[in-house]
Amino acid sequence: MNTLYDTHCHIDFQAFDEDREQVLEAAAEAGVERFMVPGVSAEQWPRLQQLVNQFASWRFALGLHPWFIQQHNLNHLQELEQALDTPHERLRAVGEVGLDATCDNSELQRELFIEQLKLAKNYRLPVIIHHRKTLETTHPLVKQYGPEQGVIHAFSGSYEQAMKFVDCGYKLGVGGVITYTRAQKTRQAIAKVPLSALVLETDSPDMPICGHQGERNEPARIAKVLSVLAELRKVDKDSLSEALWKNSCELFNEAQPASNDHVSG
Numbered sequence: 001m002n003t004l005y006d007t008h009c010h011i012d013f014q015a016f017d018e019d020r021e022q023v024l025e026a027a028a029e030a031g032v033e034r035f036m037v038p039g040v041s042a043e044q045w046p047r048l049q050q051l052v053n054q055f056a057s058w059r060f061a062l063g064l065h066p067w068f069i070q071q072h073n074l075n076h077l078q079e080l081e082q083a084l085d086t087p088h089e090r091l092r093a094v095g096e097v098g099l100d101a102t103c104d105n106s107e108l109q110r111e112l113f114i115e116q117l118k119l120a121k122n123y124r125l126p127v128i129i130h131h132r133k134t135l136e137t138t139h140p141l142v143k144q145y146g147p148e149q150g151v152i153h154a155f156s157g158s159y160e161q162a163m164k165f166v167d168c169g170y171k172l173g174v175g176g177v178i179t180y181t182r183a184q185k186t187r188q189a190i191a192k193v194p195l196s197a198l199v200l201e202t203d204s205p206d207m208p209i210c211g212h213q214g215e216r217n218e219p220a221r222i223a224k225v226l227s228v229l230a231e232l233r234k235v236d237k238d239s240l241s242e243a244l245w246k247n248s249c250e251l252f253n254e255a256q257p258a259s260n261d262h263v264s265g
């Protein structure tokens, strides 16, 4: 079985409160051994950390997500800094941060994004970046303020757009988007960029894969994303999953061996 890392999933969300254990079990059966669960708002951070302490396979990030812009204010940046000051072995990134053209208050979004990029850089942590119709404005900010490492979550765009971030040393999160044949531009880009730039993700409970529209997404479905990616890149799944695991560990500065998360508790 392939060992997989879901590098972006919101399994702390309420959508999983009823059956979180079963969802994690199904994921384990599909080979998912690690999960990166991003922060989204100051209000959510304590609960996220509480859950992280329950599940040894979880890694987490802290950040202010543009979808929750109505809840954010500049004081939260100080709270974030304090939280980053508190050592936690599995706090591996700043995120989820970014710009979203479909959300309000673009000025506050921009200010929070820049300040969080700077924090990530200061704390030598990678950054998890959300984008929506904002790839072009995101790139110069990443270049100017961002840390050396990061990931463009749910990348969708052209090969040229992809390479701009790859050239900065950033990785691209590959998820459900590529399971839709109509996503030609993104599929072609992902087929062509260097393998070392790719990581897998589901964005659960969002971004259902093709064939499961309207359903809650789950980390177990990442196996389907792996299959599609192997087809697109014309490589075998075993060597592909090995490379993706390595990329994911590299992204979050983690030791590589899997399978010991479960026993070490």
Ligand SMILES: [Zn+2]
Residues within 6 Å of the ligand: 008, 010, 038, 096, 203
């Ligand atoms: Zn997300």
